[in-house]
Amino acid sequence: MNVSALTPSELKLRLKTAGIYLQTGSFTTHLKTTIPSVAEGIGLLYADYPLVEQDCFADFHVNLTRPRNLRRWFKPQALFLFDGNTIFKPLPLDQAFPMLEWGLNWCVSTHVNHCLMIHAAVVEKGGFAAIMPAPPGSGKSTLCAALVNRGWRLLSDELALIRVSDGKLIPLPRPVSLKNESIEIIRRYEPNAIFSRKVADTIKGTVAHMKAPADSIARAAEAVQVAWVIFPKYQAGATACLETLPQSRAFMRVADNSFNYSLLGLQGFKAMTKLIDASLCYDFTYSKLDDAIEIFGALKPQAANNNHMYANEL
Amino acid sequence: MIPNYLILQALREPEALISLSLLDWDLLIRQARRANLLARICLLLDERSLLEQVPPKPRQHLEWSRVISEKHIQAVHWEITQIRKALEKVGVPVVLLKGAAYVMAKLPSAKGRLFSDIDIIVPKDSLSVVEAALMLHGWAATHHDAYDQRYYRTWMHELPPMRHIKRKTVIDVHHAILPETAALHPDSAKLLAAAQLLDGYDDVKIFAPADMVLHSAVHLFHNDQLDQGLRDLVDIDSLLRHFSKLPTFWTDLSVRAHELGLMRPLFYALRYAVHFLNTPVPSGMMEAIQNGRPNPLTLFFTDQLFERALLPAHKSCSDWLTGTARQILYVRATWLRMPSLLLARHLFHKAFISPKPE
Amino acid sequence: MEWRLTPSQAVSYCSWDDDEWVFYNNLSGDTHLLGSAAAQVLLELRQSSLNALHLTEALAQRLQAENVTDKEFSFQIDHLLNELNTLGLIEFS
Structure with a gap:
């Protein structure tokens, strides 16, 4: 029911x-x-x-x-x-x-501590997930809202949960939190999207929540393989640009955006190593949502064993 | 006398937990989380190889909490390494108190323990060199309010807590186990003299077994914050069970309680450990410390208070008197530590002058 | 007096190229992003404890640092050793 x-x-x-x-x-x-x-x-x-x-x-x-x-x-x-x-x-x-x-x-x-938890939006297409970790103000939720209205599945707007045991991403689709101008941007972008009433003067400014697509909610039990870690950054007037990020840098930045990386100790290090190794990592600057949709649509998961990681103990 | 709360059942007889319904688990997890005992229950089940028999949902909560306690224990080890480095040249051995001592001595009371700070005790005349050495290594005073500074330095048994500027960890440096103003005056020199080197270290000490129990009792029954009450009682229970393997432990304990004038807190500690946790205490022991027994009327009221306030601050463990009991105990704990004029001044200051977050 | 890895620590590391290495120290629980010189110091000390002079010689080989003057190189290594010491990864004893 x-x-x-x-x-x-x-x-x-x-x-x-x-x-x-x-x-x-x-x-x-x-x-x-x-x-x-x-x-x-x-x-x-x-x-x-x-x-x-x-x-x-x-x-x-x-x-x-x-x-x-x-x-x-x-x-x-x-x-x-x-x-x-x-x-x-x-x-x-x-x-x-x-x-x-x-x-x-x-x-x-x-x-929750059986997962590595990252402050990030996560979307999925074709069986692969893109994690978008970002500090507030980077436009991650706006981008996430746009993607899920253009065929991507919403896995989460705020919390990427990566199961420590197998590295799979556990979906937690809940309403997408939008603030200030983003609310009207997404309303115009997808007139059918359902929003909660706008609330002004919160610590985050004016906020409204967008309903998660029914299909994403119905498929909330399907865990997903992560293929991309993308740090989005909205920059007015910028041409959309996807820039490869060295994996070691991505490691540290994802850890910075994690709620429990440090709490998980060695397990966290291992889970993060596995996540970064399985992912192509990018910095992504954009200003127009349509350009972003196009670039995301062209993402390909990395070919197997493309990375040359060594991991060991001293 | 004490209702059969799930959390108490779990601590007394972890084996019985495997027959709990999911609804019971729901309540137990909540009580245990509130009492900071969730990780301990996880470990009690795990060492009996019963964790696998807990239904998946509650088991997940138990395992989540174990991750936290493992991190705490790793952090305590690291912190003590840093404290030892900072005090290397001071030439005073670090005597660890409470949780830090349990962890380093690998005592069963360390199981699943969470930490908010590390407590050490040093001789009073070394306080300022220790404080200076810690400051040199990145610890800074936390209480900047002039009243608070004076309050700690004049009346308390410890320096104002110090926080490390990088790691944000807090150390409490004590010179006694009770404030200068308290009615009881256990002699710190005696406690320090009996302290024992930690196995494998030449610069870290812990209290002797009997002193460790007495300190734990003093901490619980003279503390103004009883929200950790049950956890503290679990410490006492666990120490008593562990040390009772030592041949002369119980005799040592009563002799030492007499010597340090700590009969009353020991009496209460044993009384409530037995009541709440079925701690096995030898039959002659309660008679041996009869001096610590208060008059029947006082005992009646104290029972009423502690039977409420030692339970987790969860609505399932509260009756209409619980809130009042906690408040009375706050005043009582403060009373025990300070003469009355001073008390009035302290409470007045706390109530009216200190800026309170809304 | 020699430099050595902090006893009883288990350091895990990973790297995707030779330039940057991610190290996890189980004792401090900290994760560090280290450049290749620092990583080579740790790998070198894994073999055996060394004094600063021997360490500098071994590293000059590993890092193929012919075009750096000896003085500057050993100054850099000294600095590096102190940094690694502050992080708790190595100690002088």
Whole structure:
């Protein structure tokens, strides 16, 4: 059963009382909220996600609620509770839905350790994944949103999960987070895309979330081989340019963008070595989305044993 | 007397966990995570070769936490290497306390432990050379507030915590195990004199077994932050079980508690370790430390407080008195360490003057 | 007094060309991107502990540094050794 099987009022009631057990990628979140904008956001952007049976094992127990203090009468706020504990400072009530998205990212990024976790968008085509690690402001989500509206499968907008045991990428398709001008750019680029209501004045500026394509959600259990590591950079007026990046440099930059590379110790080093060895690594500068789509469309995975890596121990 | 919480069952009898339902696992994982004991439960199951029998979902959570504790233990080793380098020329042996000592001495209480800092103790007259040497090697004071600096230096048993500017790791340098102002005054010179060299090192020491247990007891029952209470009690339980293999351990422990004037914390430590974790304590031991037993009324109230506050701060382990119990214990711990006029000043300062993050 | 690899450390490394090497030190848990000279120092010390003079000779061969003056070369090597020491990868004893 998917979230869409519940009517908006059923969903709202369920979220208020027992909560829902929402499946995103390989994780189950027990989610409760009394905040109407959050219920609406879930009804809109999570309609195609499976609901797991009530009262099963949940990976994360999350509650979005309004703090009980005097302020609630003057400046209403929203609070993200992880299993009853406050994780972030309260935010204005208006930002409750983006807060849920950030909170769900926090749940995964601070607990999951069977995967090397990279702050990156990931898309797939023809059985191969492209990881796009990038600091905020590089336009990775804009590029990701454009790609998934032009035939690429969304694997994740924020978290690349590379399974340590076999190096495969585990999909975690969730709404794509867009900010400021990117929102209108993608709206124009794909008028059929579904967006949550814009929220202004967050720490990231104005934000809105784009619904993940239904096909990406349905195929969330299919792990994928990574073929490319691409560092995107939006630069106004620039001609699209894909530049090969030495693997050792790519190694360090991906590690810099990883949540748990250092935590994983030797396992992390080995997983990263394997990932970089299997991938063609590039810096990618672009300004026009259509050019980017064209260049991504022409990507070819590397021929087997093209790299000459040596790995050893002192 | 104490409800049969899953987390306590798991610690007492890990073998029984394999029959848990998924729903029980859900709750146990949450209680254990809150108590910082998830990795320990993972290791308890693993050393009994039972991990494979845990259903995949909860097993994944256990294994996630093990990754974190392995990293912590590697980091503690590295940090101690750096501390030894920094203090090489000071000529004072580093005496490791609590978690750092358990890890380096490979004691069972180190299993699955997480760290926020490293504690060491040095003679009071070496404090300033140790502080200077650490500063020379990249550690810097964390409490810049003049009140805090004065508070630590005048009243406390440690320097203000120091953080390494590159690694961001924190070291607490103690010169005693209780503040100068506390009612109990265990003699630091006696503790340091009995400290033993760590196997394979000529510059690192740890407390003698009985002293280690007593310090652990003092730490738990005179600490103002009880959110790690159960974890600290697990330390005590684990130390007692391990050291009870030593032929004269229990006698040493009661003799030493008398000598250092630490009968009361030892009494509480044994009482609650037995209650919560079924720690095997020889029958004569409780009689041997009867001096540490408070009057029945005090004991009644203390039981009420600790039976709540030692459990994980999770809603499944709380009743309507839990929040109050934690607050009373904060005041109590502070009370035990400071005379009352000073206490009023400290709480006043904490409550009204310190800038509080919203 | 000789330079040697820090005892009981297990360093893993990988490289895709000869210019840059990624080293992982299991004791510090740190990862370092090292140039070929630094990598050669570590590989040389893997064979045996050496004093700075012998090390410089061995490296001059490995790095084919004929066109650098002896003085400058040993200055560079000294600097490198100190850097590697700071990272905890080698020690002087």
